[in-house]
Amino acid sequence: MSIGGARWTALGLLAAALAALWQALKLSRWGFDGPGPGLFPQALGAVCAVLALAVLLAPASDDDAQAEGGGVERYGSAPPAQRHTFHVYLIALALLVAGTFWAGFVVTAFVVVVLMMRFGEGVGWLRSLGFAAACTALGLVCFGWLLRVSLPTGWVDRAIYAMLR
Amino acid sequence: MEALLGGFATVFQPMTLLYCFIGVFLGTVVGILPGLGPLTTIAILLPITFKMDVTSAIIMLSGIYYGVAYGGTITSVLMRIPGEASSIVTCLDGYEMARKGRAGAALGIAALGSFFAGTVGVIAVSFLSPPLASAVLAFGPAEYTMVMLAGLALVTYFSSGSRFKALLMVGFGLLLGCIGSDPLAMTPRLTFGVFHLSGGVDLVPLAIGLFGISEVLSMALQKPENLKVLAPPSRLLGFLPSRTEARRSVGPVARGTVLGFLVGLLPGGGAVLSTFLSYAVERKLSRHPEEFGRGAVEGLAGPESANNAATAGAFVPLLCMGIPANAITALLLGAFMIHGVAPGPTILERQPELFWGVVASMYIGNVMLLILNLPLVGLFVKILEVPRAYLAPLILIICMIGVYSTNSAAADVLLAALFGVVGYVLRRYGYDLGLVILSYVLGAIFERSARQALAISDGDLSIFASSPLCIAFAVITAVLLAVALIPRRRLPVPALQPPA
Numbered sequence: 001m002s003i004g005g006a007r008w009t010a011l012g013l014l015a016a017a018l019a020a021l022w023q024a025l026k027l028s029r030w031g032f033d034g035p036g037p038g039l040f041p042q043a044l045g046a047v048c049a050v051l052a053l054a055v056l057l058a059p060a061s062d063d064d065a066q067a068e069g070g071g072v073e074r075y076g077s078a079p080p081a082q083r084h085t086f087h088v089y090l091i092a093l094a095l096l097v098a099g100t101f102w103a104g105f106v107v108t109a110f111v112v113v114v115l116m117m118r119f120g121e122g123v124g125w126l127r128s129l130g131f132a133a134a135c136t137a138l139g140l141v142c143f144g145w146l147l148r149v150s151l152p153t154g155w156v157d158r159a160i161y162a163m164l165r
Numbered sequence: 166m167e168a169l170l171g172g173f174a175t176v177f178q179p180m181t182l183l184y185c186f187i188g189v190f191l192g193t194v195v196g197i198l199p200g201l202g203p204l205t206t207i208a209i210l211l212p213i214t215f216k217m218d219v220t221s222a223i224i225m226l227s228g229i230y231y232g233v234a235y236g237g238t239i240t241s242v243l244m245r246i247p248g249e250a251s252s253i254v255t256c257l258d259g260y261e262m263a264r265k266g267r268a269g270a271a272l273g274i275a276a277l278g279s280f281f282a283g284t285v286g287v288i289a290v291s292f293l294s295p296p297l298a299s300a301v302l303a304f305g306p307a308e309y310t311m312v313m314l315a316g317l318a319l320v321t322y323f324s325s326g327s328r329f330k331a332l333l334m335v336g337f338g339l340l341l342g343c344i345g346s347d348p349l350a351m352t353p354r355l356t357f358g359v360f361h362l363s364g365g366v367d368l369v370p371l372a373i374g375l376f377g378i379s380e381v382l383s384m385a386l387q388k389p390e391n392l393k394v395l396a397p398p399s400r401l402l403g404f405l406p407s408r409t410e411a412r413r414s415v416g417p418v419a420r421g422t423v424l425g426f427l428v429g430l431l432p433g434g435g436a437v438l439s440t441f442l443s444y445a446v447e448r449k450l451s452r453h454p455e456e457f458g459r460g461a462v463e464g465l466a467g468p469e470s471a472n473n474a475a476t477a478g479a480f481v482p483l484l485c486m487g488i489p490a491n492a493i494t495a496l497l498l499g500a501f502m503i504h505g506v507a508p509g510p511t512i513l514e515r516q517p518e519l520f521w522g523v524v525a526s527m528y529i530g531n532v533m534l535l536i537l538n539l540p541l542v543g544l545f546v547k548i549l550e551v552p553r554a555y556l557a558p559l560i561l562i563i564c565m566i567g568v569y570s571t572n573s574a575a576a577d578v579l580l581a582a583l584f585g586v587v588g589y590v591l592r593r594y595g596y597d598l599g600l601v602i603l604s605y606v607l608g609a610i611f612e613r614s615a616r617q618a619l620a621i622s623d624g625d626l627s628i629f630a631s632s633p634l635c636i637a638f639a640v641i642t643a644v645l646l647a648v649a650l651i652p653r654r655r656l657p658v659p660a661l662q663p664p665a
Contacts, residue, residue: 009594013333020340023355027347034620037347037354040612044343048336054329074593078386086385089557090586093378096565097582100575108565113558120385121554131555135562148216149570152578 005076007056014052021045088120104154105144109136169291172521176529181221181522188225189530192232193537196252197240197545198556203233204599205380207496208372209560211503212567219504220519224526226500230493231283231476231527234436235534238275238469239545242268251436251472254444254464261460269398270406274414274462275469276538282422282470283531286477289426290484291524294513298485301510306617307628311638313611316488318645319431320603323438326595328649334591334600341366341601342608349616361576368499369571371605374584375598377564382589384557404539410462417447417467425471429478431490436472443471477527484508484520487610492599495606502606 024045027038075086092112099108113132117123123131140160143149151157175181195206207226214222237252242259255275262271304312317335324331344355345365356362398404406414421443428439447467448457457464479490487509489495501508512520538545568581588598622628630636 005590006594009590009596013337016337017340019357020355023357024343027352027354030624031350035616035624037350037352039619040615041340041343041354044336044340048333048340051329051333051336055327055333058327058329075386079388082386082388086382089382089385092558092561093382093582093585096561097575097579100565100569100578105566109562112561116558116561117554121552121557123554131558135559139562139566143213143566143570147213149213149566150573151566152569152575 010052010056014049014056017045017048017052021049085120089116092116092120099154100152102154103152104157105139105151106136106156106160107154108152109139168517168521169525171518172523172525173528175220175518175522176224176525181224181526182529184217184221184225185228185526185530186533188228189232189235189533190537192229193236193239193534193545194548195229196233196236196238197548202376202380203230203493204372204496204602205376207493207500208369208376209563209567211372211496211500212369212570214500215503215570219501219506220522222500222504223497223519223523224530226497227480227523227526228530230497231473231530232534234283234472234476235276235279235538236545238279239272239538239542240549242271242275242465243542243546244549251440251475253437254440254468257444257458258461258464259469261458262462262465265460267410267460269403270410271465272398272539272542273404274406274410274466276404276535278414278418278421278466278470279473280531280535281418282425282474283477283534284528285422286426286429286474287524287527287531290477290480290527293481294485294520294524297481298510298513301486304510304634305632306614306621307631308634308638309614310611310618311629311635311642312486313488313607313614315638315641315645316482316490317604317607317611318642318649320491320600322645322649323431324597324600326597330596331600332649334596334598335604338601338604339608339611341371342605343612348609348613361574361580366580366605367571367577368496368503368602368606370568370577370581371584372496372499372602373564373568374581375588375601377560377567378581378585379588379592379598381557381561381564382585383592384553387553406462413462414466416450417443417463418470420446420450421467421470422474425474426478428471429475429490430481436475439471439475440468443467480523480527484512484523485510489603489606492602495599495603498606 020041022045024038024041027041028036029039029042030036075083078086092115095115096108096112099111103111110132113135114128117128117131118125139151144151176185191206191210192203195203206229210226210229214226217225234251238255238259241252241255242263245256245260259271259275262268321328321331321335340355342365344362346352346363347354353363421439424443424446425436425439428442429436444457444464444467447461447463448454451457451461451463453461479494482488482490483494483498485508487498487507489498498508506512506516506519564581565578568577569575571577592598618628619626622631628635630639
């Protein structure tokens with residue numbers, strides 16, 4: 001394993017496995033009527049910790065080198081323009097989560113699409129705003145109205161629903 | 166036969182037929198788009214099926230699964246870009262045939278071979294499933310535990326890259342399945358004091374995060390490319406192969422069908438492995454192995470049939486044993502469970518209309534795919550022209566809708582976003598995320614069976630070697646895990662060269 005990122009990933013998995021094992025050790029392994037709730041998670045946590053340690057310490061094989069990447073583009077080798085897009089997409093993802101909690105569907109979908117298209121991809125304002133409006137309308141009509149799927153609700157969504165009623 | 170006819174009656178209802186069409190159409194589109202795979206699509210669409218009846222939902226999701234194999238062929242032949250992993254081998258000889266002016270024949274052979282293999286595969290599913298389901302009824306908890314353990318070992322064995330990483334992903338999938346209330350004692354487990362986790366991690370945020378959102382992040386780093394597409398024939402007759410091409414295809418199609426179906430039955434086998442095996446077999450049997458990679462009809466017909474037959478084969482363990490053979494069928498199993506249906510040996514008795522409806526829909530779906538694929542090739546190729554700038558935001562918004570709608574919980578969206586980032590990092594470093602989903606879905610059944618067996622034996626582990634079947638599966642598991650640690654020899658398939 002010559003790449004720092006690979007080692008950090010294995011280390012993260014080891015930490016996750018140890019955390020799970022620590023939580024599982026608080027549970028009983030055996031109850032009066034048979035195996036307890038802790039038996040399975042304790043065994044799995046221990047096995048995962050050992051495997052993560054093996055991945056962390058084992059040198060990279062040819063198989064590893066071939067599988068590494070798994071069809072995913074590498075951040076390190078991407079040109080600056082693509083890295084910029086990646087950063088904007090990450091910000092959009094964070095906004096998507098925050099918007100789902102506090103802003104409702106309409107505002108979140110509109111802002112996220114505009115952010116990704118205008119600032120991530122460099123599409124013109126008019127097209128970005130138009131596509132964002134289309135996406136938002138598609139979500140409201142197809143999913144919210146036709147498929148009766150529940151969508152996050154904010155003050156804009158409530159205002160729209162009130163107008164439609 | 167009567168039951169199968171009942172299944173056709175279910176499928177021929179207008180709405181079910183429509184969902185079947187939507188499934189195969191989406192499958193074809195997804196197969197064409199490189200990157201956006203069936204796993205991502207099924208994960209994204211899973212929550213939308215909540216409002217549908219279970220038969221229509223499974224028919225639509227299954228349609229996506231087997232439709233992908235058809236769609237992937239189009240880009241492989243016309244552009245040398247495999248839309249799906251199961252179409253990688255098609256690039257080798259399919260594209261070379263297209264370059265020699267035989268694009269129509271290549272697409273025609275692929276479509277007809279796929280149709281034949283898919284149909285034979287479905288017939289085999291119809292006839293194999295009832296006896297297998299009866300046999301599985303005799304399984305006790307110990308046998309079930311050992312079957313699943315052997316299945317997980319087999320999946321690990323067939324995975325690409327490091328086996329340690331594969332085993333680790335299986336372990337983490339099973340651990341993720343443990344989060345939430347213990348199914349028997351109702352004690353909260355691995356929740357770290359987070360209230361939202363007391364109900365467990367749902368399949369939808371996990372699958373959408375690991376596949377949908379991580380795919381969007383991966384798309385951001387891809388450079389936009391100018392795609393060069395070879396022209397498909399404008400007339401339907403242009404898709405017909407010549408007499409020599411047809412004669413050369415017959416054997417490979419038949420062999421690919423049998424091989425693909427058998428590989429599809431194995432956990433971890435699946436469509437990808439079947440295409441590589443079929444290609445290797447055809448090259449070995451050919452009198453002109455030097456033609457392979459330069460437009461050999463056999464190198465196209467065999468693998469194209471194998472991947473469709475494997476897709477059908479994967480339905481046998483799913484429907485009869487409730488054990489998914491790969492990550493996509495694991496998601497289908499998740500869909501069954503979300504709708505309150507437990508696939509397994511009793512499905513034929515309890516929900517025959519569902520079982521035979523799904524089987525019948527596969528017959529109909531294959532006909533739809535044949536009709537869709539040849540005349541509409543030109544239209545499908547146009548889909549590739551949709552730029553990332555429009556596709557990525559649309560996928561992200563649909564992901565958000567899908568995740569939120571499952572429990573109307575914003576915390577699920579947060580969870581999916583976290584899984585998306587983690588998924589991107591893990592994929593980047595060669596971890597197979599399909600194994601996480603597969604073992605996550607199997608986890609609950611696996612733990613229940615193991616605990617039942619241990620409760621019966623009062624903690625005596627020898628119950629897992631108490632019957633010949635248990636011993637056989639234990640030996641298989643041990644051998645596979647031992648072999649997994651020995652470096653493997655790769656199949657001799659030539660690497661893809663850049664198109665001239």
